[in-house]
Each structure stands twice: as C-alpha cells, then as structure tokens.
Amino acid sequence: MHRRDFVLGALGAGLASTGSMSLLSPAGMSANAAAAANAVPYGAAIRVDNLESDPDYAAAVRAYCQQVVGEGGLKWFDLRPDRSVFNFDQPDRLIAFADANGMTMRGHTLVWYAALPEWTKEITASEAEFELTHHIEVVVGRYRGRIPNWDVVNEPISEDPAKEGALRDSIWLQALGKGYIELAFRTAAATDPGAQLVLNDFNFEKTTEVCRQRRVAMLDLLKELSDRDVPIHALGLQGHLTGEAEIDKEGLSRFVEEVNGLGLDIYVTELDVIDNNLPAAQGVRDQISALRVRDYLTAICDVVEPKAILTWGISDKYTWVPIWFKRRDGLLNRPLPLDENFQPKAMMQVLQEFTRAGS
Numbered sequence: 001m002h003r004r005d006f007v008l009g010a011l012g013a014g015l016a017s018t019g020s021m022s023l024l025s026p027a028g029m030s031a032n033a034a035a036a037a038n039a040v041p042y043g044a045a046i047r048v049d050n051l052e053s054d055p056d057y058a059a060a061v062r063a064y065c066q067q068v069v070g071e072g073g074l075k076w077f078d079l080r081p082d083r084s085v086f087n088f089d090q091p092d093r094l095i096a097f098a099d100a101n102g103m104t105m106r107g108h109t110l111v112w113y114a115a116l117p118e119w120t121k122e123i124t125a126s127e128a129e130f131e132l133t134h135h136i137e138v139v140v141g142r143y144r145g146r147i148p149n150w151d152v153v154n155e156p157i158s159e160d161p162a163k164e165g166a167l168r169d170s171i172w173l174q175a176l177g178k179g180y181i182e183l184a185f186r187t188a189a190a191t192d193p194g195a196q197l198v199l200n201d202f203n204f205e206k207t208t209e210v211c212r213q214r215r216v217a218m219l220d221l222l223k224e225l226s227d228r229d230v231p232i233h234a235l236g237l238q239g240h241l242t243g244e245a246e247i248d249k250e251g252l253s254r255f256v257e258e259v260n261g262l263g264l265d266i267y268v269t270e271l272d273v274i275d276n277n278l279p280a281a282q283g284v285r286d287q288i289s290a291l292r293v294r295d296y297l298t299a300i301c302d303v304v305e306p307k308a309i310l311t312w313g314i315s316d317k318y319t320w321v322p323i324w325f326k327r328r329d330g331l332l333n334r335p336l337p338l339d340e341n342f343q344p345k346a347m348m349q350v351l352q353e354f355t356r357a358g359s
C-alpha cells in the first residue's frame with residue numbers, strides 16, 4: 001500500500017472511529033466559525049435542467065441554500081452559440097427559481113480562458129476589445145439590479161507562475177495584454193454600478209511551492225489593480241480542495257488577511273473535495289473530506305468573514321469532479337455535502353458550522 005494511502009487511511013479510520021464525528025462536533029468550533037454560522041449565506045452551483053427534472057434536487061436546494069450560481073448558462077460556450085447570438089434561456093430560468101425561492105443569484109462568469117465557442121478563435125486583436133466589452137454590457141445589462149455579484153474574470157493566474165509567468169494565456173491576454181482584466185472590471189462597473197465585482201481563482205490552499213507562487217502572483221495582481229483604482233470588490237476563492245493534500249492553514253490565513261488588507265471582500269465560490277486519491281471506504285473518505293473543508297474554512301474565517309460560501313454543486317449526484325478526476329477503483333466521487341440520494345454527510349455538518357446552510 002502506498003504510504004500516502006496508509007496515512008490517509010489511518011487518519012480517516014481514526015476520525016470515523018470517533019463515532020459521532022466528535023472531531024467535527026460544534027464543541028471544536030472556532031469563535032469566528034460560530035459567529036459566521038449565523039451570518040454567512042450558503043449557496044451552490046446549480047444545473048438548471050436537473051433542477052426542473054429532479055424534484056429531490058430542487059427540494060435539497062430549497063432546503064439548504066440562500067444563494068445559487070449557474071454551473072453553466074452564463075459561460076460563453078452556453079451563452080454565445082453564435083457571434084450574433086445571446087442565449088439567456090438557462091440564466092433566465094435559474095434567476096426565476098432564485099426569485100421564487102427568496103434566493104440571490106451569483107453571475108459566473110463574464111471572462112474566462114475556457115468554455116469558449118469555436119467562433120471566438122476568429123476574433124482578431126482589433127475586434128477583441130469590442131467583443132469583450134459588448135459581451136459584458138449585454139449580459140450584465142440584462143440582469144442589472146437582479147444579479148448583485150459577478151465573477152468578472154475567472155482564473156487569470158497561470159497554473160504554475162514560476163514556469164509560465166504570472167498570467168494564464170488566453171485569447172484575451174493575447175489580444176489585449178494584461179489590460180483585459182482592468183477593461184473587464186471597468187466595463188462591468190459602468191454597466192451595473194451596484195454590482196459586487198469579483199476576481200475568481202483556485203489553488204491557493206496547499207503547502208506546495210506552486211500554491212505559494214500562486215498566492216504571490218494573485219496578490220501582485222490585486223495590488224496592481226488596486227493601485228490603478230480598478231473597480232474590483234472581492235476575491236473569489238474557488239476551493240476545489242485536493243482530498244489527500246493538507247491545508248496550509250497559516251499560509252492561507254496570511255494570504256486572505258493580505259487580500260482583505262487591500263480592501264477586498266472574500267467569497268468561497270466553488271468548494272468541493274476532489275477525492276479520487278482518498279481511500280475507498282465511504283465513512284473514511286467522507287471524514288477526511290469534511291476535515292479538509294473544516295481546515296480550509298477555519299483558515300479563512302479565523303481572519304475574515306466571507307461574504308458567502310458556495311459549493312460547486314450540492315449533491316454527489318451532480319458533480320463535475322469525475323470529468324477530470326475519476327477514481328481508478330470505479331467508485332463514485334463524493335465531493336459534495338449531500339450524497340447521491342441528497343442525504344447530508346459530515347461535510348454538510350461542517351458547512352453548517354460556518355454558514356446558514358439549512359437555516
């Protein structure tokens with residue numbers, strides 16, 4: 001057995017053997033977590049087609065969520081099937097669900113390097129500014145005053161800044177240089193001055209050198225944007241946690257503190273646990289995943305109260321994780337707070353320590 005599996009197995013077994021998940025009991029809750037539990041909204045990324053076809057899924061979202069965000073629908077791939085077309089079907093259906101259930105809806109995402117339709121490859125450097133600003137003006141304009149919070153630019157930092165440079169390559173960076181980020185935020189702010197504008201990215205929470213470099217690159221970018229008075233209001237921490245990797249609690253807390261020191265709020269936008277390298281046993285796996293979530297949220301909430309904490313999906317029945325992180329043993333991934341039958345797992349108990357999930 002690989003040493004890592006042995007260690008994780010022992011960690012999980014130890015946790016599972018404590019019976020009532022005592023490690024996760026409120027008794028161990030930090031003061032900030034207790035405070036946050038009364039204030040911080042909980043939300044989830046939603047697949048609107050399943051919301052309409054699966055009553056148990058819709059019931060679970062209604063039972064636990066104060067916020068929703070479209071897992072798809074507002075990405076260029078869904079929204080812009082053709083250069084002259086904006087297809088608002090999915091976001092319109094999701095915002096109608098949110099309005100009918102007293103929830104708020106986040107907008108994800110206006111500018112990303114991925115999920116771009118084929119025709120965007122035809123955008124020339126001289127057309128890029130118009131295509132970027134026009135897209136934002138039409139989309140944000142449609143939901144002005146109704147979507148209060150946007151992931152304006154998603155994942156601008158490169159996977160490995162030490163090897164690739166600070167900023168991730170994209171058609172926008174190639175055509176407009178790093179100024180595409182400022183342009184996107186200024187256009188969104190001009191279109192809906194009342195919206196909270198968020199820069200969203202991932203992989204800041206491990207003890208690895210890559211995570212450390214990514215924290216540095218993100219802080220440098222945020223400082224530059226702040227120095228130029230770019231209208232950016234928050235950093236979105238995606239929170240796709242690697243199940244077998246411990247959380248760098250000190251490094252993450254220090255990072256969040258520095259970001260907040262720039263006057264920026266914090267969102268946890270896409271929390272889940274990628275469990276393909278965790279032990280097979282369900283109880284052990286769920287305990288380790290819940291522990292990672294608790295360490296992650298403790299590191300953040302001990303320093304700053306997030307404006308919201310959202311998971312990227314709510315049930316293991318509907319998750320993106322197996323697209324990239326299928327388990328070699330063929331078992332279902334269990335990345336989310338509800339299992340495939342919408343039953344709460346230890347992770348939901350942890351989320352209820354830090355948010356209003358289920359209230």
Ligand code: XIL
Pocket residue numbers: 071072115154238270320
């Ligand atoms: C993912 C969706 O979950 C998938 O269904 C889709 O095929 C690809 O995009 N970070 C992000 C999200 O910001 O937009 C991604 O969502 C997951 C990684």
